[in-house]
Amino acid sequence: QLQLQESGPGLVRPSETLSLTCNVSGGHISTTNYFWGWVRQPPGKGPEWIATVYFSGRTHYNPSLKSRAITSVDTSKNFFSLMLTSVTAADTAVYYCTRLEWVTYGMDVWGLGIMVTVS
Amino acid sequence: SALTQPPSASGSPGQSVTISCTGTRSDVAAYSYVSWYQHHPGQAPKLIIYEVTKRPSGVPDRFSGSKSGNTASLTVSGLQAEDEANYFCSSYGGDNMFYVFGTGTELTVL
Numbered sequence: 426q427l428q429l430q431e432s433g434p435g436l437v438r439p440s441e442t443l444s445l446t447c448n449v450s451g452g453h454i455s456t457t458n459y460f461w462g463w464v465r466q467p468p469g470k471g472p473e474w475i476a477t478v479y480f481s482g483r484t485h486y487n488p489s490l491k492s493r494a495i496t497s498v499d500t501s502k503n504f505f506s507l508m509l510t511s512v513t514a515a516d517t518a519v520y521y522c523t524r525l526e527w528v529t530y531g532m533d534v535w536g537l538g539i540m541v542t543v544s
Numbered sequence: 545s546a547l548t549q550p551p552s553a554s555g556s557p558g559q560s561v562t563i564s565c566t567g568t569r570s571d572v573a574a575y576s577y578v579s580w581y582q583h584h585p586g587q588a589p590k591l592i593i594y595e596v597t598k599r600p601s602g603v604p605d606r607f608s609g610s611k612s613g614n615t616a617s618l619t620v621s622g623l624q625a626e627d628e629a630n631y632f633c634s635s636y637g638g639d640n641m642f643y644v645f646g647t648g649t650e651l652t653v654l
Contacts, residue, residue: 462643471632474642521588529595530577530594530643531600
């Protein structure tokens with residue numbers, strides 16, 4: 426069964442770059458039917474879609490992040506990553522990596538999430 | 545912007561409760577790609593409805609979805625204690641906003 430696991434720092438300084446990695450196990454990232462995505466949920470708020478990436482490198486981003494987010498995929502090592510530049514306290518959230526099925530647009534696999542605090 | 549959900553909903557065991565998810569003509573109204581997720585604290589969110597009405601394997605038929613215009617709905621019938629969780633919707637948004645989530649609804653089983 427496919428599993429996703431986020432990794433990265435739990436604390437980032439304001440104005441620095443947040444870097445997260447999502448390791449894919451139990452399946453291969455080079456699967457034609459799926460996008461790989463990032464979602465975050467600030468404390469006490471609803472989830473927010475950040476970005477998705479296809480194994481080919483094709484990406485989609487949330488316009489509200491104003492080009493601060495960059496996502497990429499490494500098919501040889503079976504992981505994908507997220508960088509978020511110039512972070513502020515508003516970027517404090519639980520960050521999840523997900524698998525998004527292309528045909529249904531449902532996120533059918535989620536990681537457990539990683540809490541990132543900007544302070 | 546985010547899809548609008550009521551912040552809270554509640555019902556007694558055995559009852560039914562419906563949660564709404566209001567979007568725009570650019571997302572919920574335009575596409576049949578509304579999904580619903582169940583999220584228990586400390587766990588990974590779980591997909592319970594996709595393509596407005598479909599349930600993934602293993603999701604009880606007590607969970608059902610529907611859509612009318614720019615508003616989608618999730619109905620939980622025969623409420624059980626384990627249904628107490630946060631529920632949020634999502635929709636494909638096309639080229640401008642590829643994906644958008646709802647604000648989330650905290651469901652309490654009284």
